[in-house]
Amino acid sequence: MGTTHIGTGETKSAKTKTTTARVLSYIFLGFVTLISLFPLYLLLINSTRSHIEINAGFSMLPSMNLPLNFQKAAAGGGLWAGLLNSFIVATASSLLSCYFSAMTAYGIHVYDFKLKKFAFTFIMVIMMIPTQISAVGFVELVYKFGLDNTFLPLIVPSIAAPAVFFYMKQYVESSLPLEVIEAARVDGSNEFRTFNTIALPMMKPAIAVQLIFAFTSSWNNFFIPALILNKPENKTVPILISTLRTNVASGGASADWGMVYMTILIAIIPVVIVYIFVSKHIVQGVALGAVKG
Amino acid sequence: MNKKHKSVSYAKWGYIFIAPFFIVYIVFSLIPLISTFTYSFFEYYERGLDVVGPNFVGFKNYADLFDPSSYINNGEISILTYAGNTMIMWIMGAIPQLLFSLMLAVIFTSARLRIKGQRFFKTVIYMPNLIMAAAFAMLFFALFNTVGPVNQIITSMGGETVRFFDMTVSARTLVAAINFIMWFGNTTILLMAGIMGIDQSLFEAAAIDGATSWQVFYKITIPLLMPIMVYVAITSLIGGLQMFDVPQILTNRGEPGNSCKTLIMFLNDYISGSKNYGVSGAISVLVFIITGVLSIFVFKTMGWSGKKSKKSKKGV
Structure with a gap:
């Protein structure tokens, strides 16, 4: 210019x-x-450096002890269980939040109904309410129904994800022409089939971006899971990290640091790898959605 | 006629499609939100294996929170102290965050500089935002503890071991530093979108008139970016009020001496420990009110930004 x-x-x-x-x-x-x-x-x-090497002094160069640290971090199996738990919760909740957010956005975009405007405004307002605010009632509800130490309360609420909805809504407005849906109706497709086989594939780019955001935020989530998961075998990765921190005395002299670094690395590596491959879409997604995670 | 017929026959599908969202929201968020508010007026906690309450006590939980001599407080009003800690750590991170992001956004969008490798830089600075905050905090604890690499460098240069986590200033600075690293990339992208939304003819006209880049920045970029900067600052403040993961793990629940304890860490203490739904409900309501006031601010500034940009376009 x-x-x-x-x-x-x-x-x-x-x-x-x-x-x-x-x-x-x-x-x-x-x-x-x-x-x-x-x-x-x-x-x-x-x-990649053993506890002894780390204690011996600072270095900018890698060593050969990655396998040793890996063995130590994986010892006892707690970390594997944590990774599996985190993976189950994050996968299920990201799939649910994307599918149902797309469905809600589609419902509000395609159909005319009395409460349409109210429904949209309502979601925009609740988007501003932090989840921590309702945590007291949520935790009480979870314990009252004996759902503590289950993954259900971490997965099912993802169906109502206002920020994901907002992104999907913006996407369908710009890239889902109503004529396509009309045409499907003329061909005799029922409403659910039209959504699942015609609209959903057209929303793929938006779903891909939001799947990654939703997976990441669930994978990293610490506050609510820490309040409802307290059996060792049910803990997710962020809770294991916090246990690790509590176990290390405040000076830090008592820890096996090779193991600690390894555990941190394992906790963040899945997200970093996915990010490296799809970063272009993610960065664009942030600019488009303009929504804080 | 045709249109009216369509809206009549398909309206029920609208409700069917949005039903799952609303049902789940009502069960898992709205009802908990209402019960949180309700419990704030009740005595309701666990003592050992017994559950005390719920008994209606009016505003007692609120009064206890603000009474320095109540069982919650130790001579000071804890909730104000923790609100203060939260604000201090937010400001320490947010000011450099806004300054860095503004500089980066201007550099990236400058037609004169034509920066190469933009995609690489944006990818790199956004990445920390996706990293687990708990893991990031643990990493900083590993790097800055008394036997960590940072102290190894300090002692190898003849310095004395610095106990970063035993001093209020350094512990808070590290919390702020992590928040800064995690969020400046995100803010940069938002501000860039804002700058690119400014009418390009303004910049061209300024170039023809011989304006220096400093003048362009001060007289065009900053004033037109102001609404977005206000939006970014307030959403960052709302996020800052929710600060939990980083200080909880980095400072081992707010050490030294609760100087790094935030509002949500305070809330967490009352939910997770004694399951005191009354007191934690009252804390939630107070945080909700602050957040609500700020959100109204956001909506107002967003409306204001819409009007402003229209006006400026007409002016040109």
């Missing part, structure tokens, strides 16, 4: 100025890249 007239009129000093500004910008970008990646780099390096 505007390069033609700037290009011809640019003086030598203006050019130097631009070059300086560009160099400074890259230095700044290098700095923020360092801030974002360096802690993770140290994590990666230290997961």
Whole structure:
């Protein structure tokens, strides 16, 4: 934009100025890249170093003890159980929240009904209410019905995910023409079939982005799971991390640090790997949805 | 005629499609929300294996929260102390976050700088947002504890071991630092979307008129970006009020001496320990009121931003 007239009129000093500004910008970008990646780099390096090596001194270079740390972290099987629990909860809740959010967005977009406007406004308002606010009543309800130490209260509520709905609604408004649905009706398709076989495939890009967001937020969720899961075999990964922290004395001298770094690495690696492959869509998704996680 | 016929015959499908969402919301969020409010007026907690209550006590839980000599408090009003801690740690993270994000958003969108590798940089700075906050906090504990790499560097250079988690200032700074690292990428992307939403002809006109980039930034970018910056700041504040995972794990439940304990950590203590639904209900209601006031602010500023941008377009 505007390069033609700037290009011809640019003086030598203006050019130097631009070059300086560009160099400074890259230095700044290098700095923020360092801030974002360096802690993770140290994590990666230290997961390959044994407890003795870590205690011996600081190093920027990896060692050979990744398998040793892995064995120690996996010992006792608690971590495997935690990973499996987290995986079950995150998979089920992300699938449910995406399917039913898409369904709700479709319902409000496609049909005309009396409470349509109210339903939409209602969801927009509840989107602002933090989940912690209703935690007291939620936890009481869970214990009253004996659902503590089950995954049900972590999975089923994902059906009502206002932020996911909002993203889907914006998507169907821009990319789901009502003519397509009319055409399906003419062909004799019933409403559910139209949604499942015609609308849902057309919403794939939005669903893919939201599946990742929903999976990640469930995988990382700590507050509510910690309140309702207290048997060792039911714990999810963030709860295991918090147990690890409680077990390490505040000075930190008593821990096996190779094992600690390894556990942290295992906790975050699934999300990081998925992110590396689909980052482009995720970053676009943040800009489009403009919704905080 | 045709349209009217359609809306009549298909209306019930609208209700069927939105029913699961609303039923689940009512059962798992709305009813709990209402009972949270209700319990705040009741004495209702566990003592050993017994359950005391629920007995109606009016505003007693609220009075206890604000009475320095009640069983909740130790001579001070804990809830105000913890609200203060939350605000201090939020501000320590949010100010650098806004400054960095604004600089990054301007750099990325500048037509003059034409930064290469934008996708790489955006990917990298957004990544910490997806990392488990609990794991991030544990990583910082591993790096900054007395035998961790940071202290190894300090002592190898002849310094003395710094006990980061035994001092209020350093413990709070580390909480703020994690929040900053986790959120500045997200804020950058939001502000970039805001800058790209500004009418490009304004920048072109400024370039023709010979405006310096500093003038463009001050006279065009900042004023037109203001509504979005206010939106970002307030949503960040609402998020800040919910601060829990990072300080809970990094500072081992608010150490040293509860100086890093936040409002939600306080709430968590009363739900998880004695299952005191009365007191925790009252804390929830107070947090809800603060959040509600801020949310109304957000809605107002968003409406304001809509009007503003229309006006500016007409002006040009």
